[in-house]
Amino acid sequence: MPDAIEMRPIENYHVPAGCCDELLADDGTPLPHAVSLIEALQRLGPEALHAAGQRRDTIFMQQGITFEIAGSDGERRDRPFPLDLVPRVLTAAEWTTIKRGLAQRIRALNAFVDDVYHAHEIVRAGIVPWSLIVSRPSFARPVHGVRAPGGVYCHVSGCDLVRGGDGRWRVLEDNVRTPSGISYVLENRVAMTRLVPELFAGHRVRAVDGYPSLLLDALRAVAPAAEGHPTVVVWTPGPLNSAYFEHAFLARQMGVELVEASDLVVRDAVCYMRTTAGLQRVHTIYRRVDDDFIDPLEFRPDSLLGVPGLVRAYRAGTVAIANAIGTGVADDKAIYHYVPEMIRFYMSEEPILDNVPTYLLSDDLIRKEVLARLAELVVKPTSESGGKGVFIGPQASLAELEYQARLIEDQPNQFIAQELVHLSTAPTETGDGILAPRHVDLRPFAVFGDEIRIVPGGLTRVALRAGSMIVNSSQGGGSKDTWVLDDETQSELSPGTLPTHRPPRLPDVRYGGWHGQEQQQQQQQQQRQQSAGPGPGPVAAH
Amino acid sequence: MLARIAQELFWLGRDVTRAEHTARMLDGAFHADVAGVSGERGIALSWEGVVATIGAKPPVPGEEEPALPDPEPLGRGEVARLLTLDTDSPASVVSCVARARERGRTLRDVISTEMWEALNSFYLSLGRYDLDAAVRTGPYSVYQEVKERCALFWGLVDRTMLRDEGRAFLEAGDRIEEADMVLRMLRVTVPTGSLDDGYENEALGLLHAVGGFQAYRRAVRYPPTVGFVVRFLLFDGSYPSSVASSVESLRNALFAADAQPRSSPPVLRLGRLIADLELQRRAPDAGDALTETLKRVQDELELVDHDIDTRYFAIAALSAVHL
Numbered sequence: 001m002p003d004a005i006e007m008r009p010i011e012n013y014h015v016p017a018g019c020c021d022e023l024l025a026d027d028g029t030p031l032p033h034a035v036s037l038i039e040a041l042q043r044l045g046p047e048a049l050h051a052a053g054q055r056r057d058t059i060f061m062q063q064g065i066t067f068e069i070a071g072s073d074g075e076r077r078d079r080p081f082p083l084d085l086v087p088r089v090l091t092a093a094e095w096t097t098i099k100r101g102l103a104q105r106i107r108a109l110n111a112f113v114d115d116v117y118h119a120h121e122i123v124r125a126g127i128v129p130w131s132l133i134v135s136r137p138s139f140a141r142p143v144h145g146v147r148a149p150g151g152v153y154c155h156v157s158g159c160d161l162v163r164g165g166d167g168r169w170r171v172l173e174d175n176v177r178t179p180s181g182i183s184y185v186l187e188n189r190v191a192m193t194r195l196v197p198e199l200f201a202g203h204r205v206r207a208v209d210g211y212p213s214l215l216l217d218a219l220r221a222v223a224p225a226a227e228g229h230p231t232v233v234v235w236t237p238g239p240l241n242s243a244y245f246e247h248a249f250l251a252r253q254m255g256v257e258l259v260e261a262s263d264l265v266v267r268d269a270v271c272y273m274r275t276t277a278g279l280q281r282v283h284t285i286y287r288r289v290d291d292d293f294i295d296p297l298e299f300r301p302d303s304l305l306g307v308p309g310l311v312r313a314y315r316a317g318t319v320a321i322a323n324a325i326g327t328g329v330a331d332d333k334a335i336y337h338y339v340p341e342m343i344r345f346y347m348s349e350e351p352i353l354d355n356v357p358t359y360l361l362s363d364d365l366i367r368k369e370v371l372a373r374l375a376e377l378v379v380k381p382t383s384e385s386g387g388k389g390v391f392i393g394p395q396a397s398l399a400e401l402e403y404q405a406r407l408i409e410d411q412p413n414q415f416i417a418q419e420l421v422h423l424s425t426a427p428t429e430t431g432d433g434i435l436a437p438r439h440v441d442l443r444p445f446a447v448f449g450d451e452i453r454i455v456p457g458g459l460t461r462v463a464l465r466a467g468s469m470i471v472n473s474s475q476g477g478g479s480k481d482t483w484v485l486d487d488e489t490q491s492e493l494s495p496g497t498l499p500t501h502r503p504p505r506l507p508d509v510r511y512g513g514w515h516g517q518e519q520q521q522q523q524q525q526q527q528r529q530q531s532a533g534p535g536p537g538p539v540a541a542h
Numbered sequence: 543m544l545a546r547i548a549q550e551l552f553w554l555g556r557d558v559t560r561a562e563h564t565a566r567m568l569d570g571a572f573h574a575d576v577a578g579v580s581g582e583r584g585i586a587l588s589w590e591g592v593v594a595t596i597g598a599k600p601p602v603p604g605e606e607e608p609a610l611p612d613p614e615p616l617g618r619g620e621v622a623r624l625l626t627l628d629t630d631s632p633a634s635v636v637s638c639v640a641r642a643r644e645r646g647r648t649l650r651d652v653i654s655t656e657m658w659e660a661l662n663s664f665y666l667s668l669g670r671y672d673l674d675a676a677v678r679t680g681p682y683s684v685y686q687e688v689k690e691r692c693a694l695f696w697g698l699v700d701r702t703m704l705r706d707e708g709r710a711f712l713e714a715g716d717r718i719e720e721a722d723m724v725l726r727m728l729r730v731t732v733p734t735g736s737l738d739d740g741y742e743n744e745a746l747g748l749l750h751a752v753g754g755f756q757a758y759r760r761a762v763r764y765p766p767t768v769g770f771v772v773r774f775l776l777f778d779g780s781y782p783s784s785v786a787s788s789v790e791s792l793r794n795a796l797f798a799a800d801a802q803p804r805s806s807p808p809v810l811r812l813g814r815l816i817a818d819l820e821l822q823r824r825a826p827d828a829g830d831a832l833t834e835t836l837k838r839v840q841d842e843l844e845l846v847d848h849d850i851d852t853r854y855f856a857i858a859a860l861s862a863v864h865l
Contacts, residue, residue, distance in 0.1 A: 055683070193576040194682035200576045209746060213765050229763050255759025504729055504837070507844045509597035511632040511641070 008042045009049055009435045015425060016437060016467070018165045022088050022426040033091045033485060036202045041086065044198065046433025052085055052195045053429060059194070065187055067242065067473060082478035083188050084428050085196055086435060088442075088460040095456060095484045098161065098169060101353030102444060103452040104343060106157050109176055109330045110448065111346040113153040116329055117144050122345055128338045135413070136335065137383050138177075138328025140291055142298040146315050148324040149222045152448050155322035156215070156286075158182075158458070161353070161442045163424040170354050170421065172441065174331040174339065176323060178288050181459040181479075182211055182445045183246035186253075188459075188481045204486035206456035211445065212253035215286070218449025222320045223283035230283035233259045233273060237289050237305050247288050261289075266309035269316040284320045291325055333382040333416050334360060357419045361412040370417045371405055378418045379404055390470065394420060423469050426480065428462055439463045440480065441471050457482030545858035547652055548711045548799075552850070554645040554653075555715025558661075558692055561638035563723040563752075564596055564625060565688035568635075570751025572681060575618055589621040595726045596625060596633045622681055627674065635688055639665050654702035657695065664691040689753075710799035711854075714792055718847060721788035724752060724775055725840045732772055732833060745771040757781050772832055776839075777823040785839060786819050796850070808849035815842050 013028050015021040023034040030038040041049070060066065060080035067081055090098075115122050116133055117140075123130045133139060158179030160172045189208050193200065216232065223230030236247035238260055251258035263273050264282065272279035287294065293303040298311040313319045329335065337358045340351045359377075361367045370377060379391040391404050408415050425437035444458030460480040461471035471477040571592050628634045632641075639661075646653065646661035667687065676684045696716075703709050731748060745766045749755040752775060755766075761780060764770045778784045793812035797803040822835050 190573070193573050197572065197576045197681075212759075217765065252756060253759065255756070255761075506594070506597065506726055506729060507840060509633065510847070 009044070009046050009429075009433060010038065010042060010427060011434065013427065013435065013437065016422075018422045019437075019439070020163065020165060020167050020424050021437060022163075022424055022440065023086075024427065034089050037087070037089060037199060040199050040201060041427075041435070044196070048433075049085060049196075049429055050431075050433035053433075056080070056083060056085065056191060056195050059191065063187075065184075065191075065245065067245070081184060081187075082464065082473075083184075083191060084438075084462055084464075084478050084480045085192070085199075086427050086429060087192065087199065087481040087483050088426050088440060089483045089485060090457065091485055092487045097352065098442075098444065099454050101169070101171075101351070102159055102446055102454060104347060104349060104352055105159065105171065105174070105339065106154055106176075106446055106448060106452055108339065108343040108346050109157070109174060110152065110154045112335075112342050113176075113324070113327050113330050114147070114151060115346075117146065117326060122342065125345065127341050127345055128335070132334060133329060136329050136332045138291060138326070138332060140299075140326030140329070142295075142311050143314070143324070143326045146325075149224055149317065149320045150450075152222055153324035153327050154330070155218055155222065155324075155448050156445070157323075157448070158443045158445045161444065162356075162421050163442075165422040167424075168354070170356050171339070172356055172421070173333070174336060175443075176327045176331045177290070178243075178323065179443070179445065180243040180246050180288075181443055181461075182455070183249040184479055185445065185455065185457065185459050185482070186211060187249075188479060192481045203483065205483045206486060208455050208457060211447075211455045212250065214447045214449075214453050214455070215250065216254045216256070218447045218453075219284045219286055219320075219322055221449035222322065224317055224320060231273075231281060232256045232284045232286065233264075233282055235259050235261075235264070235285050235287040235289055237261075237293070241288070243288065250286070261305050261307050264307045264310070266307060266313045269309070269313045269318060271307070271310060271313045271319040282319060284322060286322050291328060294321075294325065333380055334413075337416070356421055359417040361408055361415055361417060367408065367412055371408065374401055374405055374417075376420060378420050379408065379415050380418065381414055382416055383414070392420070392469070423463075423471075426460070426462065428464070428478075428480075436466065438466070439469045439471065442482065456484035543707050545855050547649065547708065549855040549858060550645045550648050551652065551708050551711040552715040552855075554642055554649065555712040555717075556719040557638045557642040557645065557715075558695055559716045559719040560723065561635050561642065561688055562692035563720065564633070564635050564638065565685040565692075566753050567592055567595065567723075567727060567751045568622065568625060569682065569685040570747060572618070572622070573750060574747040589618060591730045592625065593621060595723075595730045597726075623674075626681065626684065636668055639668055639688075652708050654698065656698045656702050660691070660695045660698050664695070667691070707799050710795045714795040714799065714850070717788045717792040717795065718843065718850075720783060721785050721792065722840070722843060724783060724785055724788070725836060725843070727751065728772055728775060729833075729836050729840065732768060732836070748775070752783055754781060754783060769827065769832070772836075773823070776832075776835070777819060786816070786823075789815055789819065789839075789843075792846075799854075806853060808846050808853060811842065811846050811849055815839065815846070818842075 010024075010028075013024060015024065015026055015028075021031075023038060024030055057080040060083075061078075065081045066078040112122065120130065122128050123133070154176040156179065157174070157176045158181065159174050161169050162172045163169055185208055219232045220230050223232070232254070233256055234247055234251040234254070236244060236258055238244070241247070248258055257263075257273065259273055264285075265272050265274060265279065267279070271282045271285070273282050289305055292300050293305040295308060295310040296303045296306045297308050299306070310319070310321075311325065314321055314325060336355065337360055340355055343349055343351045359366050359370050361370060373393075375393045375396070377393045379393070381389040391400070393401070396404065423439035423441060426440045427435035428438040430436045440460050440462045442458055442460050444454055446452055446454045460482045461473070462478050462480055463469055463471045464476055464478045468476075473479070571589065575589070624631050625633060626635050629636055629640070631637060643661045643665040646658050650658050671684060671687075699709070699712065703712075727748070745768045746755070748768075748771055749758050749766060754775065758766060758771065758774050758781075761778060762770055762774055774781065774784065776785050779786050779790070781787060789812060793809060793816060796806065796809050796812065800806045800809060803809045819839065822831075825831065
């Protein structure tokens with residue numbers, strides 16, 4: 001296209017009505033914290049962006065950063081993990097709020113789990129009904145009365161945050177069982193620095209690669225007393241699990257063993273792993289196996305993925321399990337409604353991050369109101385995850401509305417209703433190097449050992465279809481690198497920080513050969529004159 | 543074997559390994575620079591540091607002091623070009639590969655055909671690259687290619703080259719270069735004084751720049767603080783790129799190559815160095831002990847290099863002067 005007008009990645013960009021955008025104002029001008037990023041994108045141009053996208057797919061396929069997706073014909077195939085090359089940017093101030101809000105919320109959730117399996121204070125105070133708690137499928141009777149080491153249950157958590165049309169952050173969902181996605185946060189950052197380093201120019205982006213160290217520290221901190229060093233393992237259901245990549249990634253990055261159920265054994269209420277040198281004591285298990293499958297003696301007897309007797313060892317306090325057994329009761333969608341109350345009850349603080357307004361449908365009055373407004377609301381099944389079974393009122397047909405209403409009438413306890421949040425949008429590459437607004441959410445990852453520590457940013461998930469608000473990767477969502485800027489962003493533009501000390505004098509490097517340097521040069525010159533063919537340097541070769 | 547051939551083999555090993563380590567270090571520095579890993583507390587894999595490590599400005603013969611570095615700090619673009627593509631800079635990856643290929647041509651009767659082809663296609667593939675564009679957008683792929691080609695070369699050495707004296711010199715060059723590169727980087731990046739704690743990000747950068755992150759994680763139970771990382775890269779005999787491993791292999795290679803190893807100065811000197819490293823490994827950390835060890839080991843290695851020159855190659859150089 002020689003005579004085509006030069007296109008820029010951001011052209012005719014319209015933020016959808018009722019939403020706010022992460023990088024651009026309504027009139028299409030960049031927000032203050034995104035000015036230099038947008039400039040860099042415009043300089044790069046659509047073609048370079050598209051080319052980088054192709055390099056990304058090749059590299060991801062090579063490195064095996066893929067996930068399986070079922071095609072339209074039902075066949076499962078590997079696809080490169082869809083990373084969008086336009087990062088999402090958070091300012092330092094904004095991040096501080098999120099960080100404090102999350103830490104507060106996780107402390108409250110942790111206190112709630114402890115309470116549920118011990119004193120039931122929140123029930124006696126009349127805030128959360130006991131009948132609701134025990135009817136949760138994730139309520140774990142076998143661990144009643146077991147106190148986890150250090151009183152920490154939710155070692156690893158990832159809450160889903162969204163920004164509504166008013167620009168405020170809200171928590172959409174809690175996840176304190178086995179939240180996944182952190183490996184993509186780290187791999188995304190590495191890929192971004194390799195694929196589009198020029199976007200980073202002029203920014204100081206907080207590093208994320210400390211996460212494995214944080215996690216390992218936390219897992220060691222909660223280990224039962226050990227002579228010498230506690231042994232930590234990552235427990236995976238196996239290579240067929242959709243998050244196996246992440247399990248292997250974390251084990252590799254932490255330098256610990258990745259075990260399957262058959263590697264673990266419990267003898268006399270102590271957990272061991274089978275090694276070439278015999279049984280070796282295990283102190284902390286970072287498990288990525290659901291409660292239900294963890295121990296066939298206590299939970300599902302048909303589980304082949306479990307370790308018989310593990311719960312006994314856990315009760316005896318000889319092994320720490322992260323996350324603790326039974327934490328699922330705290331991230332149940334029906335319990336979610338009570339989290340702000342929990343924060344007030346346990347911490348005597350006002351929640352920093354709000355909930356999305358949520359309605360429990362067991363109350364007759366509320367249910368009636370909800371059914372009347374069904375076309376405006378979102379309905380979620382309480383026991384599903386991954387975006388399965390989510391009903392979005394405004395996008396439903398009349399028949400779907402009626403069907404959903406019948407489902408709710410039949411089993412009101414199985415559903416919750418929420419106000420629709422207009423997820424914020426962010427510029428996203430659409431396949432030809434041109435950017436268009438797509439809806440995003442944010443899942444920051446927190447680690448709770450001695451204290452709560454949160455990796456700057458987190459996983460930004462993006463719905464790759466126009467208008468869609470479902471960001472789950474199993475439903476066609478992608479991800480973005482998430483930048484948290486340091487305060488002095490604009491002031492420090494010097495390339496690379498200079499060390500304050502002068503490097504010591506090193507011995508000279510030798511580039512020797514058997515003939516001295518002078519003679520070598522002579523010979524090279526000779527060659528240059530002699531040969532019209534390939535010269536001594538590759539530059540001359542083409 | 544001919545002294546000239548031995549020396550060419552020795553330097554072939556050095557050039558290939560220098561290319562690889564330069565690529566690894568640049569890759570690490572790029573990542574640290576872009577991902578904001580470099581810290582403000584005095585140690586960082588800065589671009590100046592990389593230049594200092596590789597000694598990109600070779601000393602002019604006869605000049606006592608090396609030319610002072612430019613007051614203007616070197617940026618990513620300049621350093622990447624200087625150390626990757628610049629055919630006039632003897633330190634660049636391209637120059638290393640070009641030299642290795644020239645040596646390979648000289649040695650065609652000594653090395654296996656497959657080794658020569660690997661060297662030649664390495665050189666040609668770098669010529670095919672639009673290096674300038676690659677360095678601007680994603681230099682990662684260039685460095686990846688360099689690492690892979692180097693691995694291919696050493697794999698072919700393992701598979702196809704006779705385990706004779708020549709092989710021993712090739713390996714000696716490889717190992718002395720590796721030890722030297724790691725030492726240089728440590729000396730430039732590591733601050734003087736106590737290395738007890740902190741600097742975690744910087745230490746991670748160091749590990750990435752050597753390619754030893756996973757090995758560290760599996761071998762050492764402690765979080766990667768500078769003190770532990772330096773000790774790992776210096777002393778850990780189970781890690782192939784550690785200075786201790788390189789020095790030991792270097793001694794073994796020379797022992798195999800030498801007709802009378804028990805009276806050979808470089809072999810004897812290396813024996814002492816190995817014992818000294820072992821002693822230092824067991825010594826308690828105190829103040830500047832580690833940084834001083836780094837300096838002493840490197841000085842020692844320079845003497846070893848000199849010894850090797852004198853014992854094995856000097857005859858050839860003599861004839862060259864008299865030509």
